[in-house]
Structure formats: structure tokens, C-alpha cells
Amino acid sequence: MKKISLFLTAIIICTGAFSSKKDLKEFFDPARLAEVGVYYYPEHWEESQWERDIAKIKELGFTFIHYGEFAWAMFEPTEGVYDFAWMDRAVEIANKYGLKVIMCTPIATPPVWLTREHPDILIKREDGTTWDHGARQHPSSSSDYFREYALKLVDAMARHYGRDSRIWGWQLDNEPRTALDYNEGSHKRFRVWLKNKYGTIENLNKAWSTAFWSQVYSDWDQINVPQMNGLFTNNHMILDFQIFSSDEIASFLDEQTALIRRYNGGEQWITTNYIPAYEEGHLRKSKELDFHTYTRYMVYGENFGIGRKGYRLGHVERIAMANDFFRPIDGVYGVMELQPGQVNWGQINPQPLSGAMRLWLWHVFAGEAEFICTYRFRQPIYGTELYHYGIVGPDGVTVTNGGEEYRQFIEELELLRKKYNPAKTENPEGYEGRRTAILYNYENTLGMEHNKQTTEWNTLGHIEKYYNALKKFNAPVDIIDESGDFSKYKVMVAPAYQQLDRDLVARWEDYVQNGGNLVLTARSGHKNRNAQLWEAPFGEPIYKLIGAKIDFYDLLLPHTPDNVVMDGKKYP
Ligand code: GAL
Numbered sequence: 001m002k003k004i005s006l007f008l009t010a011i012i013i014c015t016g017a018f019s020s021k022k023d024l025k026e027f028f029d030p031a032r033l034a035e036v037g038v039y040y041y042p043e044h045w046e047e048s049q050w051e052r053d054i055a056k057i058k059e060l061g062f063t064f065i066h067y068g069e070f071a072w073a074m075f076e077p078t079e080g081v082y083d084f085a086w087m088d089r090a091v092e093i094a095n096k097y098g099l100k101v102i103m104c105t106p107i108a109t110p111p112v113w114l115t116r117e118h119p120d121i122l123i124k125r126e127d128g129t130t131w132d133h134g135a136r137q138h139p140s141s142s143s144d145y146f147r148e149y150a151l152k153l154v155d156a157m158a159r160h161y162g163r164d165s166r167i168w169g170w171q172l173d174n175e176p177r178t179a180l181d182y183n184e185g186s187h188k189r190f191r192v193w194l195k196n197k198y199g200t201i202e203n204l205n206k207a208w209s210t211a212f213w214s215q216v217y218s219d220w221d222q223i224n225v226p227q228m229n230g231l232f233t234n235n236h237m238i239l240d241f242q243i244f245s246s247d248e249i250a251s252f253l254d255e256q257t258a259l260i261r262r263y264n265g266g267e268q269w270i271t272t273n274y275i276p277a278y279e280e281g282h283l284r285k286s287k288e289l290d291f292h293t294y295t296r297y298m299v300y301g302e303n304f305g306i307g308r309k310g311y312r313l314g315h316v317e318r319i320a321m322a323n324d325f326f327r328p329i330d331g332v333y334g335v336m337e338l339q340p341g342q343v344n345w346g347q348i349n350p351q352p353l354s355g356a357m358r359l360w361l362w363h364v365f366a367g368e369a370e371f372i373c374t375y376r377f378r379q380p381i382y383g384t385e386l387y388h389y390g391i392v393g394p395d396g397v398t399v400t401n402g403g404e405e406y407r408q409f410i411e412e413l414e415l416l417r418k419k420y421n422p423a424k425t426e427n428p429e430g431y432e433g434r435r436t437a438i439l440y441n442y443e444n445t446l447g448m449e450h451n452k453q454t455t456e457w458n459t460l461g462h463i464e465k466y467y468n469a470l471k472k473f474n475a476p477v478d479i480i481d482e483s484g485d486f487s488k489y490k491v492m493v494a495p496a497y498q499q500l501d502r503d504l505v506a507r508w509e510d511y512v513q514n515g516g517n518l519v520l521t522a523r524s525g526h527k528n529r530n531a532q533l534w535e536a537p538f539g540e541p542i543y544k545l546i547g548a549k550i551d552f553y554d555l556l557l558p559h560t561p562d563n564v565v566m567d568g569k570k571y572p
Helices: 047-059 085-096 112-117 144-161 184-198 201-207 235-264 317-330 356-366 401-417 442-450 459-472 502-513 540-546
Strands: 035-039 064-067 100-105 167-172 269-274 292-296 333-338 371-374 436-439 477-480 491-494 517-520 564-566 569-571
Touching: 035 100, 035 401, 047 085, 064 085, 064 371, 085 100, 100 144, 144 184, 144 235, 167 235, 184 201, 184 235, 235 269, 235 442, 269 333, 292 317, 317 333, 317 356, 317 459, 317 477, 333 356, 356 371, 356 401, 436 459, 442 459, 459 477, 502 517, 502 540, 517 540
Parallel strands: 035 064, 035 371, 064 100, 100 167, 167 269, 269 292, 292 333, 333 371, 436 477, 436 491, 491 517
Antiparallel strands: 564 569
16 A cells, blocks of 8 residues: 555567666655646647646646657658657656656557558458558557567657656557457468477477367468458467467567667666556566556446446446556556546547546555556547547637546645655555455456357456455455465455466465465366366366366356255355
8 A cells, every 4th residue: 555644545679688677666756656647749739839738737736748659750750860859849848847758659650651661561450451541550560560660760769868857758659459460470470479389380280289170280381370250260279369469569569668778778667558458468468668557448438337327437447457457567557548538439428427537536546556647638629539528628728627626636646645654554454364366367368258158258247246346345456467476365366267287276276275265266277278178077177176076067048047056055
């Protein structure tokens, strides 16, 4: 918990060898509790308005500003010719008003000249069509050319800003997501990835069970990325394609991070802003990033929340669970985007309930985030995001209701800072005894999606059920993966942990023998890591742990609920 006395709850693709990561705590003064900032796109507005806008950002109490995210065409108007002068002016105004700057690498929006010269940089979909210039997030992380070219820009940016003390830290790309890409580079890189994973084609044939339906390969070059919509495509192959695709995101981010670190010597932090898409696998995979941040939108008309007006508030676990997923990764995390009001991209775009923005801010704070950034300062008056709220409205000056809630939160935070007491380190009574881990591995989620056995199965819904129950006990929860230290937790829930190996089972046995309380749920331990059933009695690896054996499995239809009888007692 935060220490406050008021208790509230080829460019050369280099590795990190050049400079090591700094102790993260040095970037964030604990006495500040949290910093609050906002996105501003100088390139969207007349330069004559920049100072007026930035002065307003300062006046509202924000302490940092977020720049550059999609500005590649302005940073590199023609090939190899870089222009940072305009951004320098924006950085200097921020500095004049005492605002720290988060600088972004605008990888999601390559300039049109690059796309037209090299259409091979575009993501190709399964149906053979490609994405194109005119939107964003259309370039392929599996295109070697795109990687090389993007890294040239990152190099130029890092050369320019990597030693600039006005820059607090870096955000790479925007909401990187696992794209299932059919670009030629994807086929090529998939083969290399498989070779690294399996070593020999025989091993691959075994892991993919290619004797089934005559799918045997004799050479790596025969392998293409699999069709997701093929007629009963090999599910082991699909799983590998999905894991590969998330590795592609991670390795590209790592290449960018290592490059920037060469220049900044670890003096500015480096992160990216992930959507908490827990099933996609790229989250927490990048090893070079200093820490991770997430983006969260709570009200977008599709999420009904709780009660008649719940749709104006959003589901509570959307923030809580993201806090508990991101914080344990590096012990430090931030929230890069939180909506200041209505969005434009939902099916229906309602106003959040009055007070909702402030509530979300406090929920993020309770998760111990080091900073919270809102998207965005000015409501756009053109472009794809028309109707998206800002901290100020379309006139550029009138503070919105959301903006006022930010102002209020910042003022309240200032009061709380006065109560900061570094000597106060103990948690409330009973807190430690409730410390719980949820063990999560996205490969299980993907593996189960391929063999659901019932349309009623929803992996993330199943996990949320346990998460919400834990929160009702006021349990502090960390969502961890297998690299975590199990012994830190009195309780560990491993929901639907379908794919495992005997080493994990041995670790669990050890955990339990040392007093840990392990909760296993439906679908546990059915499969090995390649998502194949064990050549053993069904689910046999966990028999010792559960003190039982599994004779058979069964599935009910939704309209026929039934009971299980155990020791003479019926359970619905
Ligand atoms: C986010 C995205 C931002 C902006 C925002 C609008 O998902 O990262 O760039 O588009 O949505 O709500």
C-alpha cells in the first residue's frame, strides 16, 4: 500500500547490454503518491494556441504532458529527413510551465511515402486483403523492412531526445496488439521461430500431432502461418501461431527499448500502453521495458455495469483487475489512458455518470499506480475521433465536467500528499493473511478457446468470478505468472489451469506442503504444454494434489441445470 498516514485504501538491433535498467523507484518520488497528466497533440492545433493550452493544463494541476504518439509524418516528412524543431518548441513550452514530457515513438502511423514505396510493410489479413494508409496500426511487425525503417526513426528520436532532461520517459507505439498477420514476413519469421522452439522437424511433427489427418512436414519451408478460418485447422499449430504473434510484438518493443536506452543511459524510463487484453499474450512479454502501463475505457455503451445506470459507470473489475495484473509485473505501473468523458467509438456513447471520472481515478490510485494520464486534453473538431470528450471542449478553452473532476481529484491528491508519512509502513491487521495470487497463463486461455467443449465456457468470465469473490473478502490480489514467487501468498487460485507440466505440479505440491492454500478449478491439468491430453488417466498429474481421481467429464446444457453429489451432499 502507499505510505500515507491517512489510510486509503541495424540499425543495430541491440540488446540491453549498453545500459542497464535503473531502479524504478528513482523515477517516482513516493511523497508525490501519483502524478496526473494529459495527452496533447501540438500537431493538431495552430501553434499560436499551444501556449494558451499548455498554460491551462498547468492551471488545472496536471504535472506531465504526453506528446508525439502519431506524428511520424511530421518528424520525418521525407525519407531520412528529420524535423524535430516543432516538437522542440512544444517541449520547451511544457518545460516553461513545469510539465514533464512523455515522448512517444509514432510507430503506429508510418508516413504515406513509406507505405507507397514499400507496400510490403502492411498487415495482410487472412482473406488476402491488406490494411492501408489512411488509418493507423496498419504496419506489420513481421515485416523486416518495416522494423528496420521504424528503428531508424526511433534512433533519430533517441539521438535527439535521449539525453534531454525535459523528457521524463518514453511510450513506444500505441496500444500494441497481437495481429494475426499473413504478410510474407510473417510466414518467414514463423518458420524461424518454430525452428528455435523445436530444433528439429520431427519434434515439430510430434508437438503438432501431424500424423493426424496427414499433416506431416518434412521441411520448415513447407510451413505457412495457419488459417484460423480453415476447415478444422490443427489447433496445436494455431496455438503456436498465436504465441508467435505475441512474441513478434514483444521483440519489436524490446528492439526499440534497447535502442533508446543506448542514448538515454537508463535516465528516462521506457514503457508502452497496453490494452488489458489478457488473452492475447503479449502483455508482460517484453523483457526490456522498464515497466508496463495500461489504457482503460469504462463507459462505451456495450458494458452494462451493475444496476440500471451501471452502463454510465462501467464494470468495477475493469480497473481493479488491470491494476492487479499490471502492478506485480515490475512492482511499478502507470495508467496511460483514462477517459475524461464520452468516447466516440462505442456502439452507443453515453455520458458517464457525474462523479464517475473521479471514482475511476481513485480506483487507479488505490491500485498504487505511479501515474495516471487522461486521453485527451482537447476534444477533436475533425478526424476519426470527433465527439470524443476532452478535458476542454470543442472551443479549446471551456473545461468539461470531466475536466472539472480531474481538477478536483488533483486537488484532493494534493491534500493527501500532506499526510504522506514514510514511517508508516505496516498494513492493516489481517491484510497480509489475505494476500492472494491468481496464477494466470494466457496460453491456457488460448488453448481452451480451441477446445471449449461448450459454448457456455468463457475463460476470462471464469477467472473474473474468482477475482470478484476474492475482492469481496478484501483480499489484496496479485495476478501473476509462473515466474512469480508463490511463497509470498497465503492463497493461490489457479483458475482453469488446463495446460501444465510436472514441474509446475511439483511446485504446487511444495507450496501446499509449506502451508499454502491452492485452489484449482474446472478444467485443471487436462493437457500438457502443447495442449495435448496426457497419455494417462484423464487429468492424472493433479490427482495427488486434489486427493481424488477423475473418472469422466460431462457438460450440461444451459436449460438443464443439475447437481453433483459428494459425500452425500448435493451441490448445484
Ligand atoms: C485508445 C487509443 C487512443 C485513442 C482512444 C480514443 O484506444 O489508444 O489513441 O484512439 O482510444 O478513445
